Amino acid sequence: MWFGERRAEARLSSELRYHLDKLTEEYAASGMSPEAARLRARQEFGGIEQVKEDCRDVRGRWLEDLIKDVRYAARGLRRSPGFLAVAVLSLALGIGANTSIFSLINAVMLRSLPVVREPDRLVLITRLRDEGKPASVSYPLFHHFRASLRSISVSAAHRTSSPTIVIDGLDEVAEADLVSGDYFSMLGVEPSVGRLLDAADDVLAPQSPAAVISHRYWQRRFAGNPDVIGKRLTIGNKLLTIVGVTPPRFLGVQPGRTPDLMLPLTPMLSQEEREEPTNNNLNMIARLKPGATVQQVNAEVQVSWEQFIRAVAAPFPEKDRARILQQRAKAFPAHNGVNPLQYDFSQPLFVLMGIVGLVLLLACANLSGLLLARAASRQREISIRLAIGAGRGRLVRQFLAESLLLAALGAVAGLCLSYWFSGVLVNMLADSGGLTLNVAPDWRVLAFTCATSVLACVLAGLAPGIHAVRGSLQPALKEARTGGHRRLGRSLVIAQLAVSMVLVVGAALFLETLVKLHRVERGMQTGGLLTFTVRSAEPYPAARGLAIRAALLERLSSLPGVEAASAAATLVIAGNLWVRKVQVQGYTYRPDEDETAALNVVSPRYFATMSTPMLLGRDFDPRDTAAGPKVAIVNERFARSFFGGESPVGRRLTSNDVTYEIVGVVADVKYRNLRDASPRQFYISWTQREGEQPASYNYLLRAREGDPLRLGSSLERVVSEVDPSLRLRRWRSYAAIVDRTIVNERMMATLGGFFGLLALIIACLGIFGMMAFQVSRRINELGVRMALGAGRGDIVALVLREVTLMLIAGVVIGGACVRAMSGLAGRMLFGVTPTDTGVFALATVALGASALAAGWLPARRASRIDPMTALRHD
Amino acid sequence: MDTPKSDLLQGTLDVLILKIVALEPLHGYGIAQRIRQISRDVLQVQQGSLYPALHRLEKRGWLRAEWGEAETGREAKFYSLTRVGRKQLEAETANWDRLSEAVTLILRTAE
Numbered sequence: 007m008w009f010g011e012r013r014a015e016a017r018l019s020s021e022l023r024y025h026l027d028k029l030t031e032e033y034a035a036s037g038m039s040p041e042a043a044r045l046r047a048r049q050e051f052g053g054i055e056q057v058k059e060d061c062r063d064v065r066g067r068w069l070e071d072l073i074k075d076v077r078y079a080a081r082g083l084r085r086s087p088g089f090l091a092v093a094v095l096s097l098a099l100g101i102g103a104n105t106s107i108f109s110l111i112n113a114v115m116l117r118s119l120p121v122v123r124e125p126d127r128l129v130l131i132t133r134l135r136d137e138g139k140p141a142s143v144s145y146p147l148f149h150h151f152r153a154s155l156r157s158i159s160v161s162a163a164h165r166t167s168s169p170t171i172v173i174d175g176l177d178e179v180a181e182a183d184l185v186s187g188d189y190f191s192m193l194g195v196e197p198s199v200g201r202l203l204d205a206a207d208d209v210l211a212p213q214s215p216a217a218v219i220s221h222r223y224w225q226r227r228f229a230g231n232p233d234v235i236g237k238r239l240t241i242g243n244k245l246l247t248i249v250g251v252t253p254p255r256f257l258g259v260q261p262g263r264t265p266d267l268m269l270p271l272t273p274m275l276s277q278e279e280r281e282e283p284t285n286n287n288l289n290m291i292a293r294l295k296p297g298a299t300v301q302q303v304n305a306e307v308q309v310s311w312e313q314f315i316r317a318v319a320a321p322f323p324e325k326d327r328a329r330i331l332q333q334r335a336k337a338f339p340a341h342n343g344v345n346p347l348q349y350d351f352s353q354p355l356f357v358l359m360g361i362v363g364l365v366l367l368l369a370c371a372n373l374s375g376l377l378l379a380r381a382a383s384r385q386r387e388i389s390i391r392l393a394i395g396a397g398r399g400r401l402v403r404q405f406l407a408e409s410l411l412l413a414a415l416g417a418v419a420g421l422c423l424s425y426w427f428s429g430v431l432v433n434m435l436a437d438s439g440g441l442t443l444n445v446a447p448d449w450r451v452l453a454f455t456c457a458t459s460v461l462a463c464v465l466a467g468l469a470p471g472i473h474a475v476r477g478s479l480q481p482a483l484k485e486a487r488t489g490g491h492r493r494l495g496r497s498l499v500i501a502q503l504a505v506s507m508v509l510v511v512g513a514a515l516f517l518e519t520l521v522k523l524h525r526v527e528r529g530m531q532t533g534g535l536l537t538f539t540v541r542s543a544e545p546y547p548a549a550r551g552l553a554i555r556a557a558l559l560e561r562l563s564s565l566p567g568v569e570a571a572s573a574a575a576t577l578v579i580a581g582n583l584w585v586r587k588v589q590v591q592g593y594t595y596r597p598d599e600d601e602t603a604a605l606n607v608v609s610p611r612y613f614a615t616m617s618t619p620m621l622l623g624r625d626f627d628p629r630d631t632a633a634g635p636k637v638a639i640v641n642e643r644f645a646r647s648f649f650g651g652e653s654p655v656g657r658r659l660t661s662n663d664v665t666y667e668i669v670g671v672v673a674d675v676k677y678r679n680l681r682d683a684s685p686r687q688f689y690i691s692w693t694q695r696e697g698e699q700p701a702s703y704n705y706l707l708r709a710r711e712g713d714p715l716r717l718g719s720s721l722e723r724v725v726s727e728v729d730p731s732l733r734l735r736r737w738r739s740y741a742a743i744v745d746r747t748i749v750n751e752r753m754m755a756t757l758g759g760f761f762g763l764l765a766l767i768i769a770c771l772g773i774f775g776m777m778a779f780q781v782s783r784r785i786n787e788l789g790v791r792m793a794l795g796a797g798r799g800d801i802v803a804l805v806l807r808e809v810t811l812m813l814i815a816g817v818v819i820g821g822a823c824v825r826a827m828s829g830l831a832g833r834m835l836f837g838v839t840p841t842d843t844g845v846f847a848l849a850t851v852a853l854g855a856s857a858l859a860a861g862w863l864p865a866r867r868a869s870r871i872d873p874m875t876a877l878r879h880d
Numbered sequence: 881m882d883t884p885k886s887d888l889l890q891g892t893l894d895v896l897i898l899k900i901v902a903l904e905p906l907h908g909y910g911i912a913q914r915i916r917q918i919s920r921d922v923l924q925v926q927q928g929s930l931y932p933a934l935h936r937l938e939k940r941g942w943l944r945a946e947w948g949e950a951e952t953g954r955e956a957k958f959y960s961l962t963r964v965g966r967k968q969l970e971a972e973t974a975n976w977d978r979l980s981e982a983v984t985l986i987l988r989t990a991e
Contacts, residue, residue: 021907021957022931024909024950024955025908052928057927061931
């Protein structure tokens with residue numbers, strides 16, 4: 007019993023005893039013997055226990071009742087461990103799945119930035135992508151906003167980068183955030199050692215360029231040694247000094263990222279990045295002035311943006327101006343910082359939340375069925391208790407206590423399960439890339455779990471409870487063979503089948519999407535292909551860079567086990583798209599036509615390495631030197647859209663003021679991702695690329711046979727043999743890169759499939775339990791039927807007919823629900839529509855087969871009943 | 881003990897308790913005694929209804945209960961009137977006056 011409760015009991019006793027003693031004293035004083043006085047006092051006082059009960063009633067006793075009910079329920083559950091195990095397991099699965107997905111939503115969308123002061127006063131000010139999602143701003147735009155917006159106090163710009171850094175002669179790749187001068191003061195973050203960056207660091211040529219390292223990096227790389235302050239590090243040709251360490255839990259402003267270094271923005275940007283108003287690669291975050299709102303900032307942003315973009319568009323010809331002026335800007339609340347995850351994952355996460363919600367519903371329906379069966383077998387007990395005057399409300403409460411206890415056990419088990427499951431989900435989303443999400447349960451997650459379990463408890467326990475109590479009095483204490491149980495039980499099974507139908511169709515759609523994506527024509531062979539990048543610790547002069555790259559490629563081609571080797575500036579089907587304006591000789595654009603084409607810069611043998619068929623003309627070869635005539639290769643779509651049926655070989659195209667002669671045509675290759683159609687595309691040889699040469703190329707190796715990753719072991723050595731300053735970076739199989747672009751689709755297929763299967767299992771358990779229970783209740787009737795000549799087959803058919811009827815109802819209802827919800831997942835699908843007949847047929851067959859299998863076991867048992875035994879059965 | 885006894889009218893026990901306690905803080909036994917004495921043994925409160933009533937009034941916030949030392953040196957639970965309780969007492973007294981006046985009026989004019 008509760009401590010307070012026990013104290014109140016003791017006080018009540020002593021209060022009443024005092025009264026009794028005083029009465030006794032009174033009678034003793036009037037001359038009675040002590041014995042007689044006590045007796046008299048007792049008589050006058052009446053039943054002490056009764057008075058106590060009345061006082062307890064007045065005081066309110068729901069807590070006491072609750073404890074009693076829970077104890078009673080615990081005793082009952084301990085007696086049926088099988089029921090307990092099934093019930094807790096199905097609740098744990100339902101609650102666990104919901105908690106995991108919610109933890110993820112919480113981590114991606116709800117959690118505020120850690121350590122940062124008053125995160126809900128932060129705003130993200132940005133241009134918008136066409137879809138209305140936040141994009142980024144340029145350095146000039148950042149300064150324009152900063153100078154013109156009045157409702158913000160401080161603002162800062164931020165961009166991510168992963169440079170090669172050299173400390174103590176050792177080079178490594180670090181994750182860096184380039185931040186403007188007000189970054190730390192805006193966030194209100196204090197250093198744990200040394201100082202953080204400020205405005206004096208964020209100038210073009212600072213007196214001593216400074217860097218700040220993260221607490222995590224400090225621990226990992228320097229073992230938390232305070233001597234790190236004053237250490238020098240080099241990035242490219244810049245020498246910086248470490249001046250401070252961030253506080254322990256500070257993770258910057260981009261959830262999912264864990265930067266090692268924070269560097270001043272202005273000195274780290276190239277001149278082009280600083281001056282070009284359309285070079286958008288910064289995130290701008292600002293703090294609201296006291297009293298200001300995001301709406302106010304947004305209103306100011308509109309005015310300020312209009313000014314800026316008009317100035318940008320002014321020098322362009324009329325036709326382009328409209329496209330430029332179409333762009334929009336907006337201010338977003340940014341309590342969780344710059345958060346691309348929120349936009350990438352929100353839709354799949356919400357759909358998943360819906361799916362696991364349905365799974366929980368299934369688990370509840372299942373549990374409800376189990377409780378109903380239990381209640382039915384306790385009918386006699388309930389009738390007796392009602393007959394001797396137990397209140398109905400009280401009995402319903404007792405049923406609720408049982409499901410409350412189950413829900414509590416399920417919640418605890420579910421929390422444990424979700425802790426593990428969230429980790430699995432984060433890995434799935436991260437897909438071997440760096441993604442740090444804090445999915446540890448916080449108050450929101452715990453509150454969610456509690457609410458979910460209470461809901462589950464009420465959903466599962468209320469209906470059977472009310473039903474049991476309501477049905478019990480009319481047939482009095484006789485064994486009740488009411489139809490009510492069967493009706494409720496049947497509706498529960500139909501509901502389960504309908505929900506399962508929705509989940510199975512969903513799973514089939516997501517699986518089909520994944521299969522279609524894998525089967526879609528890519529124009530290349532991703533299997534057996536290895537890719538990596540090479541970086542030099544210090545940049546080379548252009549000519550030397552070209553020579554070293556050519557030497558490296560030659561060396562790679564001659565490696566044993568390598569069929570072909572080549573290089574490309576951009577990896578395709580990796581989420582990148584590089585487009586440029588082109589003019590084609592003899593072709594005039596229609597006024598509304600897009601004047602761009604996708605571009606890639608590649609080495610000779612690129613198409614051979616990728617297994618992209620060469621349709622016409624020739625590949626790049628050693629003839630195509632930097633000084634020689636400029637040549638280009640185009641894809642089929644390019645050829646068709648600019649030259650119709652004619653051969654493009656020998657024709658000319660112009661881009662960035664350089665004119666190229668087309669020497670070949672290749673098949674269409676998917677560019678940005680597997681979903682988008684191949685764009686028209688042209689290729690330039692890496693020897694003839696104009697302008698500044700890139701710091702690195704992506705190298706590609708096609709393995710002669712087997713796993714391409716086996717080639718990786720010797721690469722490190724080969725690369726450093728070509729030039730000791732070269733470093734191998736990020737070698738991966740190409741298939742893994744393509745897989746990363748369909749993380750969401752793979753997650754939906756895997757989880758959708760998993761939950762679909764789970765739904766099938768839960769529904770089968772429900773059908774099995776329900777039919778087995780009914781067979782046991784109908785033994786008498788079945789016995790009569792058999793005695794009257796029904797064969798075994800008839801009995802099996804009788805049971806299975808009922809299953810089939812429920813199945814049909816479930817499939818029809820479920821199918822209607824899918825149709826109603828079909829708009830929800832539409833954009834996440836590929837190559838299949840939510841109303842696909844094949845998918846529906848498949849789901850129906852899967853569901854039907856499982857349902858009949860689940861119904862067959864009880865049916866068989868029914869057919870094996872001995873009529874004599876059955877008739878004697880009460 | 882020969883005095884004829886009257887049953888308490890439903891609901892009047894509460895107002896009697898409030899009134900008694902308004903004079904001074906008192907324990908349950910004392911309240912019962914006081915009611916008997918003041919009514920010259922006409923009204924006898926049953927313990928079975930006194931204690932539930934006390935607990936009910938305490939729960940409603942009209943009475944405050946404190947444990948203190950009684951005259952004999954033993955610990956007893958003393959009830960006293962709260963501010964809300966005093967208001968309630970005034971309201972119920974006025975109500976009672978009106979009611980008894982009305983009842984008396986009817987009983988007298990019936991002849």
